[in-house]
Amino acid sequence: MIHLTNIHKQHGSQILFSGASLQILPGVRTGLVGPNGAGKSTIFRIITGEESVDDGTISCGKKTVIGYFSQDVGEMAGRSALAETMSAVFQVVKLGEEIAKMETAMAVPMDDDSLTALLERYGDAQEEFEHRGGYDLETRAQTMLTGLGIGPDDYHRPVESFSGGWKMRIALAKILVINPEVLLLDEPTNHLDMESILWLETWLKDEFKGAVLMTSHDRIFMNSIVSRTTEVANQNITTYSGDYDFYLKEREIRRQQLLASHRRQQEMLAKEEDFIARFAARVSHAAQVQSRIKKLEKIERIQLPPEQKTIHFEFNEPPRSGDNVIGLDNLSKTWVPEDGQAKEVFSGISGMIRRQEKIAVVGVNGAGKSTFLKVLAGQVEPTTGTASLGAGVEVGYFSQHSMDILHGGLSVFETVQNVLPTANIGTIRNLCAAFLFQGDDADKKVNLLSGGEKSRLVLATLLARPLNLLILDEPTNHLDMQSREILLQAL
Ligand SMILES: Nc1ncnc2c1ncn2[C@@H]1O[C@H](COP(=O)(O)OP(=O)(O)OP(=O)(O)O)[C@@H](O)[C@H]1O
Numbered sequence: 001m002i003h004l005t006n007i008h009k010q011h012g013s014q015i016l017f018s019g020a021s022l023q024i025l026p027g028v029r030t031g032l033v034g035p036n037g038a039g040k041s042t043i044f045r046i047i048t049g050e051e052s053v054d055d056g057t058i059s060c061g062k063k064t065v066i067g068y069f070s071q072d073v074g075e076m077a078g079r080s081a082l083a084e085t086m087s088a089v090f091q092v093v094k095l096g097e098e099i100a101k102m103e104t105a106m107a108v109p110m111d112d113d114s115l116t117a118l119l120e121r122y123g124d125a126q127e128e129f130e131h132r133g134g135y136d137l138e139t140r141a142q143t144m145l146t147g148l149g150i151g152p153d154d155y156h157r158p159v160e161s162f163s164g165g166w167k168m169r170i171a172l173a174k175i176l177v178i179n180p181e182v183l184l185l186d187e188p189t190n191h192l193d194m195e196s197i198l199w200l201e202t203w204l205k206d207e208f209k210g211a212v213l214m215t216s217h218d219r220i221f222m223n224s225i226v227s228r229t230t231e232v233a234n235q236n237i238t239t240y241s242g243d244y245d246f247y248l249k250e251r252e253i254r255r256q257q258l259l260a261s262h263r264r265q266q267e268m269l270a271k272e273e274d275f276i277a278r279f280a281a282r283v284s285h286a287a288q289v290q291s292r293i294k295k296l297e298k299i300e301r302i303q304l305p306p307e308q309k310t311i312h313f314e315f316n317e318p319p320r321s322g323d324n325v326i327g328l329d330n331l332s333k334t335w336v337p338e339d340g341q342a343k344e345v346f347s348g349i350s351g352m353i354r355r356q357e358k359i360a361v362v363g364v365n366g367a368g369k370s371t372f373l374k375v376l377a378g379q380v381e382p383t384t385g386t387a388s389l390g391a392g393v394e395v396g397y398f399s400q401h402s403m404d405i406l407h408g409g410l411s412v413f414e415t416v417q418n419v420l421p422t423a424n425i426g427t428i429r430n431l432c433a434a435f436l437f438q439g440d441d442a443d444k445k446v447n448l449l450s451g452g453e454k455s456r457l458v459l460a461t462l463l464a465r466p467l468n469l470l471i472l473d474e475p476t477n478h479l480d481m482q483s484r485e486i487l488l489q490a491l
C-alpha cells in the first residue's frame, strides 16, 4: 500500500537513512522502534509528504487515506471539542451541510425540471454521505472523545480551554474518526491515562481494520497491538515478524550470530594475512600470494553495528535540607475556567513530606495529579491553604509540558547555559555530551530536536543543578528504553 524504497535522508552531517526500505501492508499493524533521534518521526513525515528524501522512492496509492497523529499538537481554537473532532472529515461535514441546504431548497416551489435535477443531486449526495459514514459521524466522534476521557459534559467546551495534554486527546480523537486506511501514530499513549490507553488498545484491536504504523515506549501496549516490529537504527530500517518482545529476542539472536560470523571472518582474515606475510618474499609462492591478496580484497567485511550510546550522569551532591521538606496545610485548588464552571480539583490536604521519602502520586484521569504537583512546585497558587518548603529545600520540577517552555530559537548549548550561567564552556559541553548532545549536536536549534531529544534536554537542565527535591510529572514520556533505565538507576 505504501512503499519506501532505498531511501536516503541526511540533515547536515547526520545521516538518518541510507538505502533503507519499509512497506506498509493493508491491515497490518507494525510497531516502529529505535533510540531517540533515530528518525522514527521523520519516517512519518516522509510518508505524509511533510519532509522529502534525498534519494529513493516513495509510492503510495493515490486514494489511500492516511491519518497521522504527531508528537506535537498544532494550534486549535474557535470550535467546540466535538466540532473539532468532526472537522477532520471536513468533506463529509460539508456534504452534510449541502444536503441540509438542498432540503431547505426543496421546500420552495420550483418548476419540474429544476426539481428533478435537484432530487438527483440530492440522491447522489445522500448516497455518498452514507457511504462515507456521514450519518453516524457525530456518534463516532462522541465515542472517540468519551473513550479518550472527554465526556458529554465537555463536548461543547471550546478547544482552547483544554490544556495541552487534553488537546492532544482531541487531536487523537480527530484522527480516529477519519477511520483511515493507514493510521500513523507517534507516541499516542504519552498523553493518556491507564483507562484511555486500555480503551485505545481495545479500539485498535477490535474496531479498526486498517493498517497501523505506531511508535510507543509503552511495551505492553505495543505487544498487545502490533504483529510486526520495525526498527530504525544505524541508518537502516529492519523489520521483524513479531511483536516487541519477539523483536528484542530475535534482535539479540541476530546480534549473536553476527558476532560469531564476525569472529570467524576475523580469524580467517588473520590466517590469510599471516600466509601472505610469510610467503610474500618467496618467488616460488608469488602467484599464490597474489591470488590470495586479490581474494582478500574482494571479501566483504562484516561490520558490527556501533553500540547504542546512552546518557550517563551523576547527581551533584545536593545541600542537605531540613527534615521537613514540604508542609501541607489545608491545601485546596479550584480551577475557574473562563466559561465560568468552577471545578474543585482537591481540598483539605494536610500533611508533611519528609526528607528522603519517595512518593508516587496516582489517580484516574483528571483526578488532579498534575495540578497537585504544580502547587507543590510553586507553579500554581493554591486556592486555600499553604504548601511551605522546609529549610534549605531546592526544588526541581519536570513535567511533560516542560518541553513547551523550551525556546525553539536557542541552541541546546544556550539552553543549558541559561540555567548554569556561571559554568564555563567546558562544563556545559560535558553536560551536553553526557545527555548525548555531542559535538555539533549541541549547536542544534531546539525546534529541530526530536521528542526524546527535547525531554533529554529538559532533564539535563534540571539534573545539572544540585537539587534535593525532585517533583517529576511523567518524566519518562518520550524517552527511549535505555534512557529510561538510566534515569531509573540514577534516581
Ligand atoms: N530540520 C532538521 N535539521 C537538522 N536536524 C534535524 C531536522 N529535523 C530533524 N532533525 C534531527 O533528525 C533526527 C531524527 O529526528 P526524529 O524526530 O525523526 O527522531 P525520532 O526517532 O522520532 O526520535 P524520538 O524517539 O525522540 O521521537 C534528530 O536527531 C533530529 O534532531
Ligand SMILES: [Mg+2]
Binding pocket: 040, 041, 042, 071, 186, 450, 451, 452
Ligand atoms: Mg519521534
